[in-house]
Amino acid sequence: MRIKRILATTAALTCLAVLPACKGGGQAAPPDAPASSAAPAGAAAAGSLAEAQQYMREFTGCEDLGSKPDDPRLPSGDFPKVGQWSVTEVGVCRDGRRQGNIAIAVPKDMKAFQAGYKQYVTDKMSGGDGAYGLFSNVLVGKGFVAFPTNSKSAMALLQGNMRVLVCNPGGRVPEGYKREKPLVEGCGLTDFFATEDGSGSPNFETPQDPAGGGEKLGQPKTGSLGLPRAGSIAELRKLVGNSMDCEKHFSTDPDAVAIESIDYQPAVKGNALDWGITGRALCGQPAGAQRAVNLSWLDTVGDMKKLQTKAKAAQQADLKDDGKLRATASMLLVGENIAVETNKPSSRFDLYQRQFLYLNCVPGFSAPSGYRLEKSQVEGCVLTNYEPEHPVG
Incomplete structure (x- = not known):
C-alpha cells in the first residue's frame, strides 16, 4: 500500500x-x-x-x-x-x-x-x-x-x-x-512540501476525474446536463432574478464595478479583459457611510477557457498559503458564456437551481451521488453544485 x-x-x-x-x-x-x-x-x-x-x-x-x-x-x-x-x-x-x-x-x-x-x-x-x-x-x-x-x-x-x-x-x-x-x-x-497523507502543499497537477470512479446520479456520462447562457449583461441581470441584490442595487460603471471590500472580494482581479470577460457589472451596496453589503459581480464571457484558466491559478495561489480558500473571496459560478462571482451561500444555492455550476480546482475534490459534477475547460478543475462547507439536502 x-x-x-x-x-x-x-x-x-x-x-x-x-x-x-x-x-x-x-x-x-x-x-x-x-x-x-x-x-x-x-x-x-x-x-x-x-x-x-x-x-x-x-x-x-x-x-x-x-x-x-x-x-x-x-x-x-x-x-x-x-x-x-x-x-x-x-x-x-x-x-x-x-x-x-x-x-x-x-x-x-x-x-x-x-x-x-x-x-x-x-x-x-x-x-x-x-x-x-x-x-x-x-x-x-x-x-x-x-x-x-x-x-x-x-x-x-x-x-x-x-x-x-x-x-x-x-x-x-x-x-x-x-x-x-x-x-x-x-x-x-x-517550496513544495510533499506528504504521504496529502496534508502538505496541494498538487495542482493531480488529474481530476469527473466520473469519480463510477456512475453517479445527477452526473452525465458525457457532455453536460446544461448550463445557462445570456446575450448581454442586461439578460444576465434578469436571469439571476432575486438571487442577489441586483434589482435595486446594480451598476456597470467601471469605477463602481472595481469596488470591493474586506468582506466581499471578487474572484476576478485586475484587468477583466485578461480573464476573457467582455462585460461586467456590480450588484449590491458599495461602502458608503456603512460597510459594503451583498457585493456580487456579473460577467459576460468571450473566452470561457481563459476565464477558467485564470480562476484556477487564483485558487491555487489561495490554497498554497494554508490549503483553504478565503471565506471572503467570491466563488466563480459559470454558465456557457456568463459567470457570477459571489461569496454568499444562499445566492449560490439559487444560482445552482438556474443551472450555474461552481468552478472547483481543489485537489482531490469529489461530489456525493446526486450532485452535478462535470468537466471544466481546464485540466485539474471540475464544475459542480456541491460545496462541502454548505451541503444542500
Missing part, C-alpha cells in the same frame, strides 16, 4: 531534475538564493538556536526552546547530533498554534551538512529503503535547518522563504512550485 501511495503522489508530476525529498534530516535553500549561500532570498540569517527561533517565530509559534540532548521532543534516529554533518547546536521548540514541534540544527558549514545528509539518504536507499526521503520534513534557512513534525508548521515556514531539501532522485516537484539548486549535486530545494 505504501508503494501505491508513493506512486499516486509522484504520478503526473513534473520532475525536478534530480530533486530528492528527504525524510528525517536535511536542508533546503531559498528561492533565487545564490548557490554559495543555499538559503532563501530574504530569509534572516541565523547562526544560533536563539536566532533561528527568533526568525521562525515570525511564521510559527516556536515556543519553549530547549537544547538538552535528552529533551523528549527531539526526534530520534534520523535527526543529526552535535558533531554530525558539521552541526554545532541542536534544539527543539513547540508550535502551539499547530500542535507540533520543530527540531532545529545549526551547522557550522551548510555545504558539509547537505553533503552529509545526501550521503545518509543514499545509504538508506542502498540499504533497501528506495522511497526514503520522498516526503521530506527538512527545511533550510540561512545558517539553520528546521525539522517540523506538523505539515502546517512546515507550510508556514515555507511562507517565510525556507526551502525543503530533497535528496532522493525519485522526488518530484509539481508545476507552479520553485526548484532551486542546493550546495551539493544530486539534491534539490523547493
